[in-house]
Amino acid sequence: MGKIVVQLALLGLMLAVVYTLPNKEDWDIYKYHINSTVTDGYAITIITSRVVNRRDQPTEIEFHVKIPKNAFISQFKMSIEGQMYDGVVKAKEEAQQQYSEAMSRGQSAGLVSSVGRSLEEFTTSVTVAAHQKVTFELTHEELLKRRLGQYELQIYARPMQPVNDFKIDVSIYEQPDIVFSEVKGGLNNPILATIGAAESQNQLDVHFHPTVEQQTLCGACGDDGLNGDLVIVYDVFRDETLGHLKESDGFFVHHFAPTGLARISKNVIFVIDQSGSMQGRKMRQTRAALVHILADLAMDDYFGLITFNHAVHPWKRELVQANEHNVGIAKEFARTIEDHGSTDINSALLDGAKMLNQNPRDGSASILILLTDGDPTTGERNPVIIQKNVMRAINKKFPLYCLGFGHDVNFEFLEKMSLENSGVARRIYDDTDADLQLKGFYAEVATPLLTNVMLIYEGGANLTQTNFSHYYNGSEIVVAGQITDNNIETFSPRVVAISGNKHVEFSETNSSTVMTASLSESNTRRLWAYLTVKQLLDKELQLDGEEKERAKQEVLELSLKYRFVTPHTSMVVTKPPGENAQVLHKPKEGEKHPLPRGGFFRSVVSSLHYDDPSFPAQRLHGTANRRRQGTMHPSSRGPAGRRVHPQGSMDSDPSFTAAILHGGGHVLHQDSMDSALLTDRGMTWSASSPMSESITVARIPSVFAPTLVSITTVLQRFVRKTVNGSLPLCYDLNEFMLLKLLHNPNRELSINGQLESYPSVGFKRIVIHNQNQRIDINQRHIRVNDGQNATKIRWEPNIIDIQRGKLIQSHNKTTIMIEDSLLIIMRHEKKGKSLLWPIFSQVSNDPVEGLLAVKPLVYESVSAPSGTVTVSGKTFTVSEGDIFDYSVTSAPRIKCWLTSAENALEGRLFDFLVSDL
Numbered sequence: 001m002g003k004i005v006v007q008l009a010l011l012g013l014m015l016a017v018v019y020t021l022p023n024k025e026d027w028d029i030y031k032y033h034i035n036s037t038v039t040d041g042y043a044i045t046i047i048t049s050r051v052v053n054r055r056d057q058p059t060e061i062e063f064h065v066k067i068p069k070n071a072f073i074s075q076f077k078m079s080i081e082g083q084m085y086d087g088v089v090k091a092k093e094e095a096q097q098q099y100s101e102a103m104s105r106g107q108s109a110g111l112v113s114s115v116g117r118s119l120e121e122f123t124t125s126v127t128v129a130a131h132q133k134v135t136f137e138l139t140h141e142e143l144l145k146r147r148l149g150q151y152e153l154q155i156y157a158r159p160m161q162p163v164n165d166f167k168i169d170v171s172i173y174e175q176p177d178i179v180f181s182e183v184k185g186g187l188n189n190p191i192l193a194t195i196g197a198a199e200s201q202n203q204l205d206v207h208f209h210p211t212v213e214q215q216t217l218c219g220a221c222g223d224d225g226l227n228g229d230l231v232i233v234y235d236v237f238r239d240e241t242l243g244h245l246k247e248s249d250g251f252f253v254h255h256f257a258p259t260g261l262a263r264i265s266k267n268v269i270f271v272i273d274q275s276g277s278m279q280g281r282k283m284r285q286t287r288a289a290l291v292h293i294l295a296d297l298a299m300d301d302y303f304g305l306i307t308f309n310h311a312v313h314p315w316k317r318e319l320v321q322a323n324e325h326n327v328g329i330a331k332e333f334a335r336t337i338e339d340h341g342s343t344d345i346n347s348a349l350l351d352g353a354k355m356l357n358q359n360p361r362d363g364s365a366s367i368l369i370l371l372t373d374g375d376p377t378t379g380e381r382n383p384v385i386i387q388k389n390v391m392r393a394i395n396k397k398f399p400l401y402c403l404g405f406g407h408d409v410n411f412e413f414l415e416k417m418s419l420e421n422s423g424v425a426r427r428i429y430d431d432t433d434a435d436l437q438l439k440g441f442y443a444e445v446a447t448p449l450l451t452n453v454m455l456i457y458e459g460g461a462n463l464t465q466t467n468f469s470h471y472y473n474g475s476e477i478v479v480a481g482q483i484t485d486n487n488i489e490t491f492s493p494r495v496v497a498i499s500g501n502k503h504v505e506f507s508e509t510n511s512s513t514v515m516t517a518s519l520s521e522s523n524t525r526r527l528w529a530y531l532t533v534k535q536l537l538d539k540e541l542q543l544d545g546e547e548k549e550r551a552k553q554e555v556l557e558l559s560l561k562y563r564f565v566t567p568h569t570s571m572v573v574t575k576p577p578g579e580n581a582q583v584l585h586k587p588k589e590g591e592k593h594p595l596p597r598g599g600f601f602r603s604v605v606s607s608l609h610y611d612d613p614s615f616p617a618q619r620l621h622g623t624a625n626r627r628r629q630g631t632m633h634p635s636s637r638g639p640a641g642r643r644v645h646p647q648g649s650m651d652s653d654p655s656f657t658a659a660i661l662h663g664g665g666h667v668l669h670q671d672s673m674d675s676a677l678l679t680d681r682g683m684t685w686s687a688s689s690p691m692s693e694s695i696t697v698a699r700i701p702s703v704f705a706p707t708l709v710s711i712t713t714v715l716q717r718f719v720r721k722t723v724n725g726s727l728p729l730c731y732d733l734n735e736f737m738l739l740k741l742l743h744n745p746n747r748e749l750s751i752n753g754q755l756e757s758y759p760s761v762g763f764k765r766i767v768i769h770n771q772n773q774r775i776d777i778n779q780r781h782i783r784v785n786d787g788q789n790a791t792k793i794r795w796e797p798n799i800i801d802i803q804r805g806k807l808i809q810s811h812n813k814t815t816i817m818i819e820d821s822l823l824i825i826m827r828h829e830k831k832g833k834s835l836l837w838p839i840f841s842q843v844s845n846d847p848v849e850g851l852l853a854v855k856p857l858v859y860e861s862v863s864a865p866s867g868t869v870t871v872s873g874k875t876f877t878v879s880e881g882d883i884f885d886y887s888v889t890s891a892p893r894i895k896c897w898l899t900s901a902e903n904a905l906e907g908r909l910f911d912f913l914v915s916d917l
Helices: 092-104 281-295 324-335 345-358 383-394 411-419 434-445 521-542 545-562 901-906
Strands: 004-008 017-019 027-039 042-053 059-068 072-080 083-091 111-114 119-128 133-143 151-157 165-173 178-184 194-197 203-208 228-236 244-248 251-256 266-273 302-308 312-314 365-372 400-405 425-428 448-458 467-472 477-483 492-499 502-506 514-516 569-573 582-584 606-609 623-625 657-660 674-679 682-687 694-696 717-720 729-732 738-744 749-755 763-770 773-778 781-785 790-794 798-802 805-809 813-818 821-830 833-842 859-862 867-871 874-883 894-898
Touching: 042 059, 042 521, 059 133, 072 119, 072 569, 083 092, 083 545, 092 569, 119 133, 133 521, 151 165, 178 203, 203 228, 244 521, 251 448, 251 521, 266 281, 266 345, 281 324, 281 434, 302 324, 302 345, 312 345, 345 365, 345 383, 365 434, 365 448, 383 411, 400 411, 400 434, 411 425, 411 521, 425 434, 434 467, 448 477, 477 521, 521 545, 545 569, 729 874, 729 901, 738 833, 749 833, 763 833, 781 805, 790 798, 874 901
Parallel strands: 004 203, 027 165, 244 514, 266 302, 266 365, 365 400, 400 425, 657 674, 729 894
Antiparallel strands: 004 194, 017 059, 027 042, 042 133, 059 119, 072 083, 072 133, 083 569, 111 119, 151 228, 165 203, 178 228, 244 251, 251 477, 302 312, 448 467, 448 492, 492 502, 569 582, 606 657, 623 694, 674 682, 717 729, 738 749, 749 763, 763 773, 773 781, 781 790, 798 805, 805 813, 813 821, 821 833, 859 867, 867 874, 874 894
């Protein structure tokens, strides 16, 4: 068999990212192999990392893997000095007790969490004896999707150190032949890359075997090794026949993507959210994308524009032809769309559906596209009723595509509404390239070729989805199933569809249509299982009652049989004796809070060490004395009845240490005996200790931060304080999260943070979005990227210009001044690990939201001693709870109303989670 060979002296990781953040003196990754096999678009990737503990004492070694969001982990194992420890896939409920017990003991739990646009992160760790070795091996599987005429393998490598034995070997087998392939990305170097073709073109081999020197000299490399991406794109031969059909082991997979079809003119309506939350960059990018999309409409297309906030504003009352005159006027309209008001999604979609229904055209394809960044806030606000109204209005006549703009959108609401109407939902990430994301999505649906597509398989059973509303140019329809009685002779496939005004049928086969695979007989069966599970998860989202439970049970049975980690299963990661197992969960797309019952939030409190007696542009003041047994100074009282130290001079002790928590109130914390209070005039820090010594107290005017109480327990309890003297509401949370720290839409400024995993307390990353500039801060360095140029600086004295301000860097503090806003990020060393913590101050009265700007609550009603609490019209089931304050040893417990984490998140008591930094 002939093949294409790609030799690159640089390195990537197919559809996965593996990275560690080691102290190089602690451990060494000396072997790092990735083996990926793609057969008929189904990719199975095995990631192997071999690590040695160089220290003279036991050391905890971490393993981090980023995998595609569409992939299922199917195996994980560790080998320590010849002893193998395998992960076991179980029903999530079965693994839950083990998970909760580990969390209650303060032990970390391995999990998959959404970390970006296309990736999820798996994290685990194990303690390795002095000078011993550990091998981590993880397998994940995914069906590649064909978009815009090509399959794409995104490859990203970040081992964080050069590796002596570094190999990536990718083998792609396709029938029919591969017609083109290309290697792109930051790691690609045309000087070091060679592509050779043999007589046959049905195999593509890619090998990355860089030397240690090459791992530090490439464009996306440095002293810490590789840090960049590499993308492999390819496609296979297409013709006008039935397509490619593969049979193996009683199962079949059918790839249908015919060419040579005439495009169908379309009727498309764009329903655009112009509410106040779309202000700033979102609205500018939406306008720019819409102008570009309008210019791409074909002359025989018909289109409509509807903008909405608290009211619906159609550009025209009917569809108009996309001729030069109409498109020109529409562009001018698009450029004038302004943001204001609330969000009436229901009325806007019903008007869009009505317009399409009232303007039918024979032989055309109708499409409805919604773009929104928030929940319905006016008109009909019940998502279930909106979904029913929209489904009734569309009545299976055309697809609805929902684009959710940003991190805060109710993605599950949009996803269900799209699936119920033969469409899909797509998240548009609030970033500098959001307009490109919008244009890219439209390009996928811009050219319909077939409608009402039905794939029929006589002699087939247990089929995946066979009916599709539209087939678009550059896409692909994949169907898998079983062959009845494993009898290929009685198996007969065909496809019927509508092309314009005529019915068409595909039944003719070519020489490669039916074949028996010999490469991997199990792949076809696993592809069928993967596709079935994916579609059942979509189906489950649309169903209710017993039907929903049946779909869930089918997902569970298949996931357990094929060892897939799905939203209904978990992988228990076993460890050596003396260490507790971890439990691996997989989130759903758009899910913000994988919260098992009974768990507890990882600590989000950190000690901040100030090595500079003053901050830029803002002098800090305050002194106090620590008293034995932590006795607080008598002074004015803070909002929670806590005493606040009087002001003085911070200069007396530049090594002031304070603990700050963001979360809406008190928090329980074991590692610091410091505390912080928020007053109407700003924030006051105070600290106490059994030791008698001097300590400083500081206050920054207009700083946003909630109240903190520290206790000596690993159980982290968040509390939302009240302004009317009532008991606060409290709730326990677990899992490390991506948090929305602050968002100022008027200034196009947002700050997000990624928490470090337990037992560390603080942030591992903080990302600032400053207009179209992104400032990414981690424990090792800072990256400033404006979309064109990127600057990387380490934690050492430096001053650089940024958009609208300056970034001032020192060894353990980063100060970012943007107009009248001041952000200080402290880096604190704790137990050998660097942790970050932010402080924010703002002079103006601009409205802001996020964890740094949480407001107190007011109860509407309370039933005691146990029952319900009503806040802002939402009722919470509560029981008596309490909080401890160990910064004052004689302090009594502080009582609170305790509700579940699920209630707190669903009721928006805690609504500061984001899916991407």
